[in-house]
Amino acid sequence: MKHKKLVIGLFGFGVVGEGLYKVLLQTPSLNATIRKVCIKDAAKKRNAPASLFTDDKNEVLQDEEINLIVELIDDSEAAFQIVKSALESHRPVVSANKKMIADHLPELLELQQATGTSFLYEAACCASIPVIRNLEEYYDNDLLHSINAVINGSTNFILTKMFDENLPFKEALLLAQQLGFAESDPRLDIEGWDALNKWSFLLTHAYGILVKKNELVFNGIQLITHHDAQVAVHLGYSIKLIAGAKKLSNGKVAAYILPRFVKNDDLFNSIKNEYNGVVVESSFADKQFFYGKGAGSFPTASAVLSDISALRYNYKYEYKKLYHHQVGELTQDFYVKVYVSFADWKYIPKDDFESIEEWHSNDQRSDLTGIIHFEKLANSDWWKTNEVSLILYPDDIIESMDVVKVKKRSLELAGFAG
Amino acid sequence: MKHKKLVIGLFGFGVVGEGLYKVLLQTPSLNATIRKVCIKDAAKKRNAPASLFTDDKNEVLQDEEINLIVELIDDSEAAFQIVKSALESHRPVVSANKKMIADHLPELLELQQATGTSFLYEAACCASIPVIRNLEEYYDNDLLHSINAVINGSTNFILTKMFDENLPFKEALLLAQQLGFAESDPRLDIEGWDALNKWSFLLTHAYGILVKKNELVFNGIQLITHHDAQVAVHLGYSIKLIAGAKKLSNGKVAAYILPRFVKNDDLFNSIKNEYNGVVVESSFADKQFFYGKGAGSFPTASAVLSDISALRYNYKYEYKKLYHHQVGELTQDFYVKVYVSFADWKYIPKDDFESIEEWHSNDQRSDLTGIIHFEKLANSDWWKTNEVSLILYPDDIIESMDVVKVKKRSLELAGFAG
Numbered sequence: 001m002k003h004k005k006l007v008i009g010l011f012g013f014g015v016v017g018e019g020l021y022k023v024l025l026q027t028p029s030l031n032a033t034i035r036k037v038c039i040k041d042a043a044k045k046r047n048a049p050a051s052l053f054t055d056d057k058n059e060v061l062q063d064e065e066i067n068l069i070v071e072l073i074d075d076s077e078a079a080f081q082i083v084k085s086a087l088e089s090h091r092p093v094v095s096a097n098k099k100m101i102a103d104h105l106p107e108l109l110e111l112q113q114a115t116g117t118s119f120l121y122e123a124a125c126c127a128s129i130p131v132i133r134n135l136e137e138y139y140d141n142d143l144l145h146s147i148n149a150v151i152n153g154s155t156n157f158i159l160t161k162m163f164d165e166n167l168p169f170k171e172a173l174l175l176a177q178q179l180g181f182a183e184s185d186p187r188l189d190i191e192g193w194d195a196l197n198k199w200s201f202l203l204t205h206a207y208g209i210l211v212k213k214n215e216l217v218f219n220g221i222q223l224i225t226h227h228d229a230q231v232a233v234h235l236g237y238s239i240k241l242i243a244g245a246k247k248l249s250n251g252k253v254a255a256y257i258l259p260r261f262v263k264n265d266d267l268f269n270s271i272k273n274e275y276n277g278v279v280v281e282s283s284f285a286d287k288q289f290f291y292g293k294g295a296g297s298f299p300t301a302s303a304v305l306s307d308i309s310a311l312r313y314n315y316k317y318e319y320k321k322l323y324h325h326q327v328g329e330l331t332q333d334f335y336v337k338v339y340v341s342f343a344d345w346k347y348i349p350k351d352d353f354e355s356i357e358e359w360h361s362n363d364q365r366s367d368l369t370g371i372i373h374f375e376k377l378a379n380s381d382w383w384k385t386n387e388v389s390l391i392l393y394p395d396d397i398i399e400s401m402d403v404v405k406v407k408k409r410s411l412e413l414a415g416f417a418g
Numbered sequence: 419m420k421h422k423k424l425v426i427g428l429f430g431f432g433v434v435g436e437g438l439y440k441v442l443l444q445t446p447s448l449n450a451t452i453r454k455v456c457i458k459d460a461a462k463k464r465n466a467p468a469s470l471f472t473d474d475k476n477e478v479l480q481d482e483e484i485n486l487i488v489e490l491i492d493d494s495e496a497a498f499q500i501v502k503s504a505l506e507s508h509r510p511v512v513s514a515n516k517k518m519i520a521d522h523l524p525e526l527l528e529l530q531q532a533t534g535t536s537f538l539y540e541a542a543c544c545a546s547i548p549v550i551r552n553l554e555e556y557y558d559n560d561l562l563h564s565i566n567a568v569i570n571g572s573t574n575f576i577l578t579k580m581f582d583e584n585l586p587f588k589e590a591l592l593l594a595q596q597l598g599f600a601e602s603d604p605r606l607d608i609e610g611w612d613a614l615n616k617w618s619f620l621l622t623h624a625y626g627i628l629v630k631k632n633e634l635v636f637n638g639i640q641l642i643t644h645h646d647a648q649v650a651v652h653l654g655y656s657i658k659l660i661a662g663a664k665k666l667s668n669g670k671v672a673a674y675i676l677p678r679f680v681k682n683d684d685l686f687n688s689i690k691n692e693y694n695g696v697v698v699e700s701s702f703a704d705k706q707f708f709y710g711k712g713a714g715s716f717p718t719a720s721a722v723l724s725d726i727s728a729l730r731y732n733y734k735y736e737y738k739k740l741y742h743h744q745v746g747e748l749t750q751d752f753y754v755k756v757y758v759s760f761a762d763w764k765y766i767p768k769d770d771f772e773s774i775e776e777w778h779s780n781d782q783r784s785d786l787t788g789i790i791h792f793e794k795l796a797n798s799d800w801w802k803t804n805e806v807s808l809i810l811y812p813d814d815i816i817e818s819m820d821v822v823k824v825k826k827r828s829l830e831l832a833g834f835a836g
Contacts, residue, residue, distance in 0.1 A: 044539045128703035130552065137548070137724040275705075283719035285442070285546035287693075291685070291707035299424070302702035306555040315731060352468070 004067070006032035006308065009060035011082055013039050013046060013053070015297035016096065016123075020070065020304055021048055032068075032308055036060045045118075062083050064134040069093045070309060072303060076100035080107075087111045087119060092316075094307040096123035096300055100195035102213060105204060109319065118316035123303035125198040126151055126276040128292040130306065131156060133278070136317050143283040146246040148207050151198045153274035153295040154182040154189035155221045155241045160272045162229055163238045169224065174390035176281040181274045181295070192220035192241070195257045197234040199243040206245060207253050207328030208321030215330060217378045218257035223389040227365040228341050232391075237261035242267050248399050252331035254374065260392040261339065341367035343387040352376045371398065422485070424450035424726065427478035427509075429500055430490035430538060431457050431464060432473070433715035434514065434541075438488065438722055439466055439789055450486075450726055452480045460548075460623045472813040479503050486729060487511045488722060494518035505529045505537060510734075511669035512725040514541035515694050520615035520631060527737065536734035541721035543616040544569055544694040546710040548724065552698070553623040554735050561701040564664040569616045571713040572600040572607035573639045578690045580647055581656045586686075588644065594768060597694045599713065610638035610659065613675045617661040624663060625671050625746030626739030635796045636675035641807040645783040646759050655679035658686050659810060667819050670749035672792070678810040679757065749794040759785035761805040770794045789816065 003084040008024075010017055022036055034052065042055040049240050060066060061082070069086040071079050078100040078214045083100070086110070094226055096099065101108065101124055112119050122132050126149070135147075150156050154176050160312040161172035173190070191358040196218050203209045221241050232239050240262045267289050271277035276294025281287050293299035321328065335354060344349055344363065352355070359368035377383065383390040426442075428435055439452055452470065460473040478484060479500070480684050487504040490498050494517040501518070503510045506529070513519065519526065519542055532539050540550050544567070553565075568574050572594050579590035591608070595598040606612050614636050621627045639659050658680045663673040680686040682759065685707050689695035695714025699705050709719035739746065753772060760766055761783065768774070770790055777786035801808040 019702075049716035128706060130548075130555070134548065137727055270685055277707075282720075284437075284716040286711045286714075286717055288546060288711075289695075289707070290707070293706075294706045296704075298702040299704055303702075305702075307553060313731060313733060315733075369601055383446075 003377060004312065006030075006068045006312065008032060008034045008070055008308070009063060009069050010034050010037045010070045010072065011038050011057070011060070011079070012074075013048075014072065015076075015302045016304065017070075017072045018047065019297050019301040020072070023301065030305075030309065031312070035066055036063060057082060061089070067091055068308065070305070071095040071097060073097070076103060080104045083108065083119065085210075087115045087117045090117050091122070092118040092311050094123075094304055095119070095121045096195070096304060097121075097198045098201075103222060105201055108208060109322075110268070112316070118277045118311060118314065120307035120315070120317065121305050121394070122379045123300045125202055126278060126290075126292070126294045127296065128214055128219050128299035128362060129276055129278060129290045129294065130303075131278050132205050132317070133310075133328065134288075134290065135202070136289070136320070144206060144247065145281040145283070146244070147202075147278065147280050148242055148244045148268075149202075149270060149278040150240055150271045150276050150293060150353075151202075151243050151278075152192075152241060153276060153293070154186065155195075156271060156276070157181045157274045158190075159221060159224075159241070163233070164272070167172065168226065169413040187202065187222075190220045190222045192218045192257050195220075195243055196243065199245075199255070199257055202243075203253070203255060203328075204319065204388065205243060205317070205321060206321065207247070208319070208325055209253060209255075209328040209330055210322070211255075211330060216255060216257065217332070217374070219259065221259055221383060222260060223384070223386065224391070225272060225341060225389055227367070228339075228389055228391060228414040231339070231341070231367060232261055237262065237394075237417055238264065239252055239283075240271070242268070242392070244396075246397055247328075247396075248334060250331070252329045252333075254332075254334050254397055255330060258390070258392050261394055263394055265286055303345050332378045334374050335371050336374055336377070336396050337369070337371050337393040337398060338396075339367060339369050339391045339393065340383065341365050341389050347382055347385065347387045348384055349380065352380070362402070369393070374414055422730065424448075424730065425484050426450060426486050426488055426726070427481060427484040428452050428455045428488045428490065428494075429475070429497070429767060430480065431466075432490065432492075433453050434718045434722065435488075435490045436465065436713050437719040438490070440724060448727065449766060450728070453484055454481060457536045461527045463731065470648050474510055475500060479507070485496065485509055489513040490713045491515070491724070494521060497636075498522050501526065501537065502529060505535045507650065508535050510536040510538070510729050512541075512722055512729070513537070513539045514722060515539070516612070516615045516619075520618045521618050524628060527740075530734070536726035536729060536732065538728065538733070538735065540725050541718045543620055544696060544708075544710070544712045545578075545714065546717035546720050547694055547696060547708045548721075549620065549621050549696050549708060550735070551728075552708065553654065554618070554648070554738070562624060563699040563701065564662070565620075565696065565698050565767070566660055566662045566686075567620075567696040568658055568686060568689045568694050569620075569661050569696075569712065570613045570659060571694060571711070572604065572608075572765075573610075573613075574689060574694070575599045575692045577639060577657055577659070580642075581651070582690070586644065587611040592756055593747055602611055605640075608638045609639045610636045610675050613638075613659065613661055617673070617675055618661075618729065620661075621663060621671070621673060621734070621746075622737065622740060625665070626737070626741075627671060627673075627746040627748055628740070629673075629748060634673060634675065635792070637802060638810070639677055640707065641802070641804065642677060642809070643759060643783065643807055644783070646757075646807055646809060649757070649759070650679055653679065654682055655812075656682065656687055658689070660686070660810070662814075664815055665746075666749065666752060666815075668749070670747050670751075672750075672752050672815055673748060674792075676808070676810050679797055679812055684812070688787075706732050750796045753789050754792055754795070754814050755787070755811040755816060757785060757787050757809045757811065758801065759807050761784050765803065767798065767800055767804045770798070787811075822824060
């Protein structure tokens with residue numbers, strides 16, 4: 001099979017775009033060249049011939065020589081318009097824009113179906129880790145038991161510094177910003193919004209679930225206190241921000257993005273600093289772990305390049321779980337075992353808990369360990385306020401009430417303690 | 419793009435073959451069916467319609483309806499004849515036969531080129547871990563700094579039991595055999611032959627090196643003693659059988675399969691029991707780690723299925739490092755830091771060492787730490803005898819003599835000690 005020559009129209013020339021440009025120059029074997037680059041400010045001096053640049057997107061989109069669009073800009077709405085236009089003219093697109101994909105996935109799916117044109121975005125989740133491709137190659141929805149992942153490098157960097165170097169949250173955050181691992185407005189990372197974007201479309205590839213972002217229960221790490229870190233260490237745990245999804249025995253899928261205790265000998269605890277990691281459990285391949293840099297210009301460029309390379313043999317996502325299988329369905333009908341620390345009992349809706357197994361208190365902060373129905377978490381926000389922090393235990397999901405033996409009885413004790 | 423219907427001719431109906439048969443029945447979406455299965459004994463009762471089976475390979479190879487051959491038999495020479503015949507009739511082949519591939523790679527490459535037909539074998543190395551596909555997608559030879567891996571599940575199982583549960587080697591081996599992780603003749607695993615087969619063709623995908631098996635320096639774990647395990651624990655290490663390859667600053671590649679000390683907080687130490695793991699370091703993607711089951715019927719079947727799935731869009735290995743880049747070249751011109759334990763100094767060619775940094779001795783066993791030129795290891799076999807065991811240190815490869823400051827001087831001291 002002879003590969004076709006790829007003539008690329010590139011949108012964006014930031015660190016990833018420029019990196020891509022350089023690497024393509026050095027790899028003639030890829031048989032791919034950049035013909036035009038569309039940027040906001042065409043006058044700005046850049047490390048590439050001025051003739052390459054334009055600020056008119058139509059000069060790229062309407063160039064008939066161009067047979068592949070690579071979209072690497074920040075603005076997610078502008079990016080969507082570019083992708084839409086390219087797919088409508090039957091030109092495949094490679095993108096790294098997670099917010100755009102999360103916001104527009106239904107339309108993007110429709111466009112891919114209507115045009116039969118490939119849209120690849122491996123770089124949009126976990127950068128260098130080929131997680132989407134790997135999930136796509138899983139042939140049968142039923143076989144994927146669970147997928148759990150660290151998908152935000154900034155928060156993982158901060159948690160690593162808090163646990164391994166005993167830095168306070170604020171200092172760790174500052175260090176992350178200085179090293180370029182967090183945005184100058186870090187809330188998108190810290191409060192879980194970035195992870196939410198990524199997880200929403202990863203659930204489509206994993207389980208065929210088309211999830212609206214406001215349906216997913218999520219939090220970041222902004223509420224974790226020094227007290228929580230101390231408790232974790234005492235229990236032999238560290239804390240990670242985990243994006244989790246698990247197929248329950250009724251066939252429905254439990255999913256969330258929440259801080260979780262992680263045992264010291266767990267694979268997740270080997271994910272340090274700005275790295276990402278994904279643990280997939282399935283019937284056939286059993287447990288698999290993928291680990292690598294989840295952000296940064298070069299890791300992202302490497303994922304963009306592997307998508308470009310795949311387009312040479314017309315690779316496309318099949319969304320098998322969505323189109324060829326019984327479509328997955330999210331559920332909130334299960335229980336979770338949680339640790340909650342709090343400034344005062346008045347912030348804790350004790351009656352919401354099925355059981356409270358234990359609690360401790362000192363002058364500054366109290367904490368409890370209890371079991372709560374997930375729907376009650378989903379429909380409340382007491383655990384998202386500054387006075388409270390909530391962390392899942394490992395092996396967090398409890399499917400049946402039969403396991404929850406103690407139940408309401410212990411609530412009275414908790415009431416006594418309060 | 420409409421996928422073609424895959425009509426499979428299967429060779430072998432062992433655990434992997436039968437698993438494949440079952441899964442294909444359950445996944446009509448894959449649009450792949452098994453038309454014929456060739457086995458040795460057609461009369462044997464099996465969990466599939468008798469009409470499917472034949473003991474005449476030509477009934478499969480000459481069936482014009484069949485457009486894909488899956489080869490899952492033990493006999494590597496018979497397997498090669500099947501693959502050869504299939505490729506010559508322009509039918510793509512999926513195989514899991516590592517020995518066949520290692521023994522016949524040059525001919526298999528020629529066949530692929532001459533016929534333009536795809537030959538995929540992801541299952542032949544690390545089973546469920548997509549290591550070959552991942553290496554193939556690395557676009558530029560120059561970017562791959564190193565690849566280090568645990569690629570034999572049996573030896574890793576034994577080492578895990580020795581270190582985590584303090585079992586003696588022989589008991590750990592017996593347990594591995596009872597659980598089906600080692601052959602009844604375990605020498606192929608224990609002495610490193612299985613790893614040698616896998617590593618020889620992985621080096622082709624990683625660096626474009628076509629290596630003859632007798633050019634690779636290798637050993638297994640059969641010589642590791644209880645004394646060595648104690649020393650490792652004392653130093654804060656465990657021991658893993660590591661297949662390693664590293665591009666040196668002169669562009670040549672250092673490669674081997676040898677036992678190596680591994681720090682407790684190293685990623686390799688998270689690879690337990692029968693699991694495999696691969697650490698890739700490159701300029702762009704930086705450090706990546708792939709972890710999963712490296713053997714067993716289901717993990718192997720899952721890799722075979724992902725190859726079958728890839729053939730629907732005509733995926734083929736490009737062997738880019740071999741055909742499109744400056745071909746890699748093995749070198750033995752570097753130094754390694756080694757730990758050697760021995761029953762008596764008479765087994766140790768002291769003059770071969772550049773330096774011996776330290777040594778210890780008790781009634782049963784002595785050990786030393788020293789630096790030796792790799793070519794001197796390659797051209798000798800004192801370290802492969804029962805009286806000696808040799809283990810690499812982490813960060814084992816030393817490129818230049820400048821680093822080796824002490825040199826011969828300390829040899830005299832060693833001589834004194836002996």
